[in-house]
Structure formats: C-alpha cells, structure tokens
Amino acid sequence: MAYTYVHTETLESPSGFITKITDSNGVSVETPSELNNTGIEVDETWSEKKVLKAYHEMIGSVNSQIERVKTLNPSLVMDTTYMGGSSARIDYAVGTTQGQAIVTKLEATWPDEVASYDNNNQNLVAEYTAARPPYDSNPCISFYNFDTPTDVIKTTFNATYEECQPWYGLKFDTVTETVLAKFVITDTEMKNVDPYSWEEIHDLLPACSYTFFAKIHDKDGNIDENVDVYFQADATVVQEWCTANSYTFPYDTDDNTIEPMLFIWGCVYNTTSKEITHVKAYTRTTV
C-alpha cells in the first residue's frame, strides 16, 4: 500500500493545520497537525507519523490484528515470540496439554511462589533459553498471570507502581532457581516513573499504537536497566523502521504465514546506553 500526505492550513484545526494521509485505494484519514519549535510551522515528520498511526489503528492492519485476536479463545492460545530472525519461544495457555506439562514443573520446584499457576485459564507458560538481557542463558520457565499483581507479589519484588496492567510475569531460572518479576505498566505510569526513558523510547519508536511498558525486578528490589516496550503496528512500518535504524527484524519475511498471525511487537530498550537492543514480534493462534 502506498500513501500520500498533505498538510493543509485550516482555521478549524486547533494547531491551524491538518495532515491528511490517503492510501492507494483513496481512503484517507485526517488529524490536527503537530507544529515544530517555531510554533507556526507543521512538523511534517511528527504529523505524518501521527496520522499513519491513526490510519492503521482505525482502518488499517492494527485494527485487523485486534479484531482477529478477539475471535480467539484465550484459554487455548499459543503465542510465538520471534527475535533475531527466528522463533525464540512459545507460550501456551495453562489449560492446554503443553501448558499443563510446564505448570507441573513449576509446581514441583516453586510450589509457593503464587497461590495457583492455573486458576486463571488465560495464564501463559513457556520453556525457553533466554537470548536477551537481563536473563542469563540458563533454561528458564516463563509464567504470565493474567490477574492484577497482588500486594504480596508487589512487596516481594519491591514494586510501587500505581498503574499496573492487570497481568504480570514471573521468570524462573531452572538452574539457579532464582525468580524475577516483570511488572507491566501503562504508558502513563511509565511517563510518571521514568519520564526521560519514556520520552526517549517514544522518540525512537515507529508509528505505533497502544504502547505499554514492562520493568523487571528481582527480590532484592533491584530494577533492571533493560525496559520492555510493547506496541501494535503495521508490519511494513516496523520492517522499514528496522531497516532505517539497522535493527534486526525479528522474523523471516519469506515465511508468509507469520504476518497474518501478528498481534503485538516489543522492543528491549537499555536505559544506560539509551538504545533499542532487540526487536520482538509476537504471533497468536490457538493449539
């Protein structure tokens, strides 16, 4: 799909201009333009990024991704994470055969880490060997609990966030038996707790929607310097962005079965080096 952008002055717009995107089918989206530092001129890059985001969110591929995922039974899902050009791990709903096998291992080694691993049939588990910091290269088990983190969990990992998303992750190292927690926070909460990283990350991201963040805590209360940001975006937009910034695209684009199953993207951002170090793509289907 090809797009054209037009910036038009209009007294009706709050900024004095509108930016309009038109696709090759003639469908258009218009949004109030953003201005540059002069306060009177359109910031074309920013405005075009904003309207492209709106296009995909309202009528484009992001909207399609959301509508497709709504049709899937969450108690049967199978999420595949792609990173570095290939599949990195598969998460299963806890009620599936694959999920139950992993839950059994969790209950054997960490029986008291949570009250139950499978009381919510949307919970996800995975076995994998980490390929990104801060996780080391030991075999790990990932557990995502789709309930709001309890005060006990937040206290255990010294998390004081005010706006947590209604799910969180625990990462179990099967060799050292240590546990890390991944707290998922809203875009607003990230802006409140780490405004500099929030701004830097948003400056780096492509046109995307529905961003949220995750921070990794250990039981000593340390927060890792690597932050995860998740978003929804059009695959072509992300691919062009990866190419422009020399990021490794997460999956093999010759495999045309992946893109139709996409439902979310993620990046690992290092708050010390201020760089995106990994780009991840997630597909969702059912077992």
Place this chain on the structure above:
Amino acid sequence: MTLLSSGPLALQNAGTNSTTTTPNSLESDFLTRAQDGYVNVTCQYELPGGDTFGNKVEWQGQVGGYQSGTGVSTRWMSGTSLPILSLLIDALPIGANGVRSSTPSFISEPTSTFGSIGSTYYTDGASNTRTIRAIIFGNPSSSPSPNNTRHWVIFVLNGTSVPNSDNTFKSLILTGSSTDYTFTRSSAHYSSSSNGCTAWAWEYNSTTSNNGIDSMYTSGTSGFEIMGPDTTVTLNNGIAEEFGGADSSNVALSDYYRTPGGTLHDTSGIPTSGQIKFSDFLGKTKVDIITYQMGASMVAGWSSSQYHTTSGFDLNVGSATNNTVAGTFLGQTGVYCYIAANTNGTLYLYFTKDGYTGTFSNSGWTTANFYLDQHTNSGTPDLTIARTAFTFTTSNGNAYYTHYGPYASGTYFGASGAGKDYFVEII
C-alpha cells in the same frame, strides 16, 4: 457577562455596573527539571596591558530546569550568541582581569535531553502562539566575585523580537517547595535576540523573597504558570441585564425560572419551579439552552482480550438509547452512533447509516460533550472535545472519530463490571 456575586442586585438595571480586575492565567502545567551539576558562563577578556585576550569564567555552578531540542544545534544554551548573559552576569573587576571583550556563553552546558514540561507552547494575550524553549535555574557554587552569590532564572521563548509586553506574559510563577514564586516580566533583564530566541532573566540571591526556588537547580517535578495581562470584568447588577428582558417593560422574578428544554435559559443553581430568590442569581452567568443533535444515554460495558480493554458502548458491549442523530449530520440524515468507547486510553466515536456505503463529510457538528455517571445533560460536562480536535476518517458508510488521551478506563467509562451510566451529547 456575569451577575455580581455579592451586594445589591436589582431585578432590572441598577445603574452603572462595577468592574473587577482578575489575574489571567495563560498556561499552567508541570515542569520536570533535569540537573547539570557543573556549568560555566565564560567570556573573552582583553587582558591587562591590552592586545592579549583570554577566556575568563564569570559564573560557575549547577543548572536545572528544562530546555527543548534534540541535539547541540537545537539547544538554546548551546548557542554562542547569548546577550542575555551580558545583562545577567556582571563583568569581572577590571584591575586583575582586564576588560570583557565579547558576549558570554555557556560552557559544559547540557547537550542531551534536559527536563520536560507539560505544555511546550501557549497562546499569549495577543493570540500569538508562543513556544517555550527553556526555563532554567542557576545556582552558583564556585563563581568568582561579583557573581559568587548570583542565582538566576532564565525564561526563553522561540523567535527573536518577541515583544517585551504584558501581552507576551506579565509574570512567570514557579512552584518551589510547595510555594509560588512570582517573577515579574517588567523587572527582568530582556534580550530580544539571544540564539534565535527572546529571553528574560532575573537575578537574585539567597536572601531575597524568592530564595525558596534555590532548590530548583536540582532534578524533580514542580509547576509553572504563565500569566498574561489582567482581565477586567464588568459585572451586571440587574437580573434582566444578564438574562434578558427590557428595562422598559415589566418583568417579574418568576419570569426567570430555569427552563431546560424551554426557551429562556438553562443555568444551574436557579430553580425550575417553586421558591425563587434574588440570591439564587448572585454570581450566575446565563447559560443558553443548547439544542443538541444527539443526546444518547449509554450504559458502559467492558471487554478485555488480555492486551486490549474496551470500556463503553460498541458492537459487543454496553448499550445506548437515543443514539440517532437528528437532522443532517456529516452530510447525511439517519446517522447514528454505534461506538462511544475507550480502548486502551483512546476515545472512539463511530457513526454509520444503515444501507449507506459512501463517505461522510467531516461537518455538521462542533462539540462532543461527555457527562459521567448520569443519564442526562444536566450540569457541566465532564469532558468536552471539539470536532476539530478529533482525528477523522470515513469509508464504506462509516465515520470514525478518534481522540488520544490517555483516558483512564475507570473513569471513561468504567472498569470491569462497573456498568456505569454516561451521556454523550453531540452539538
């Protein structure tokens, strides 16, 4: 206008109206301050004896606050033409140092992202959009005399020759240690051209009334408020003046009942029937009756597909009544609202018309009002969004309006299972 809020109030005109002058806030928002622990103000001097030049540090200390820009070339403090510093920082004594022979500039200034503010621009008293480039604070640590106690604040607006007048701003109010500190423009140093910008600077020392902002050179979050020229308000002293009714004809207090849905006014606080008193009208501004095109009563539903939560009314959740828009709307008749919901913090208003597959025009209405926790439009809306502030698209018989928040789902329009009422009005 508005009726006076105390004192004698007449039914008709009571003579010359009084006027009051009130402060006029142009912008108020948060200021998240960054800190740089070591910054110099340096200037070239012609050294004693003449013909030999050298750089001298005139001021040294910590700097905090906010400046815009994404790199050295766009950051105001990194410029080399900063005459405001000549006004703000005193030259060193001639005897041992020689004579200042250039314009001072910052050395070791912050060159990466430095602080943030809630709004980077405001509309001044003459309706010009002004872009804030910097609000920065200086705290001396090892400055030479006579600048060893020179604390300062610099306020920078984009563009040169921004007028030094109350219309640009009358004062800058900064919040430090929970106290407001006012910096009046008329008492500031002024430079109409400092690195492509216009700058105002105030100097003070720790014994002055503004000493509470000494802590502002550190990182943290505080507030700023830009005040414009004072607003002069004339208050009506007669009910008929405010609410209508000729002085020459007889009017009665009972003529001024609130009549929502009627013809006269819809001003909250004034009874619709029964006892009506003069005091009911004190401080009131007449609110005209608004004829809305759609006034839909909705009950919020909730859906979550793990990573996406929707709260409100859409094809799958919630319910709505009276959601058909009256008259010609978006260029069509028979249009109705089929989504008024919040998904992950973004508000969506979608419209369609049965059997129509064409496009709609982005016209025919001006404002969407949202009233929370009620089934009517009584009182003041909790949220008002102009049509022109929405992102708009249309295709295949649908009109899509989107407004980015974030809007908290608990408020717009209720968290899981809340089933909150809300009323959406299209005017």
